[in-house]
Amino acid sequence: MANKNVSHVIFDMDGLLLDTERLYTEAIQNVCDPFNKKYTWELKQKVMGKKESESVKIIIEELNLPIPDKQFLEEVHQQYNILFPAVELLPGADKLVRHLHKHNIPIAVVTGSDTASFELKSQNHKAFFSLFHHLVLTGDDPEVRHGKPAPDPYLIGARRFDDGVEPSKVLVFEDAVNGVESAHAAGMQCIWVPHREHDRAILEGKTELILNSLVEFKPEEFGLPAFES
Numbered sequence: 001m002a003n004k005n006v007s008h009v010i011f012d013m014d015g016l017l018l019d020t021e022r023l024y025t026e027a028i029q030n031v032c033d034p035f036n037k038k039y040t041w042e043l044k045q046k047v048m049g050k051k052e053s054e055s056v057k058i059i060i061e062e063l064n065l066p067i068p069d070k071q072f073l074e075e076v077h078q079q080y081n082i083l084f085p086a087v088e089l090l091p092g093a094d095k096l097v098r099h100l101h102k103h104n105i106p107i108a109v110v111t112g113s114d115t116a117s118f119e120l121k122s123q124n125h126k127a128f129f130s131l132f133h134h135l136v137l138t139g140d141d142p143e144v145r146h147g148k149p150a151p152d153p154y155l156i157g158a159r160r161f162d163d164g165v166e167p168s169k170v171l172v173f174e175d176a177v178n179g180v181e182s183a184h185a186a187g188m189q190c191i192w193v194p195h196r197e198h199d200r201a202i203l204e205g206k207t208e209l210i211l212n213s214l215v216e217f218k219p220e221e222f223g224l225p226a227f228e229s
């Protein structure tokens with residue numbers, strides 16, 4: 001399945017480059033605590049990678065929370081303000097992105113986050129994010145009508161490279177099932193890097209490759225320059 005002359009690489013951000021998924025869970029659980037509700041892994045899987053406005057509706061409905069969307073969002077955002085500035089890069093992210101950048105492989109980020117959330121999470125990683133050709137912040141990007149799992153975010157991500165790119169030559173890295181579906185719907189190759197708790201059977205045999213961590217990635221297997229040892 002692999003080795004299809006990849007020329008461009010697009011990364012998801014949350015839970016793939018940045019160790020934010022843990023913090024999202026903590027923030028949302030803190031808001032659910034007063035109602036004695038548990039933000040479960042099953043529920044989290046349903047909202048991962050979706051636009052925030054869609055995620056909030058799903059969480060409130062599934063947990064029967066007696067508060068309006070707006071209030072839930074405000075409380076969650078207060079938690080983000082506290083938790084996000086200290087977020088760390090995930091293992092292997094820095095090395096891989098620097099390597100691709102050094103070899104002039106065009107790279108981009110396509111995330112469900114909006115601009116404010118991105119600013120909060122990237123404030124201690126500005127040099128790292130400056131290496132990308134562009135970032136698609138689908139949370140408030142006017143061109144993105146439908147979030148992941150629709151193909152729109154990745155198609156728009158591909159179109160914004162200087163000369164555009166054939167989707168089949170794009171390799172996507174994703175940690176969320178919604179994101180893998182989005183990349184595949186866009187006609188791209190996708191490597192899934194699921195969280196430890198994730199049930200891998202969901203996508204077994206349906207995606208190009210499954211890795212435990214970006215550290216395991218061998219660029220040469222996708223026609224990209226190998227790491228210098």
Ligand SMILES: [Mg+2]
Pocket residue numbers: 012013014015016049174175176179
């Ligand atoms: Mg993600």
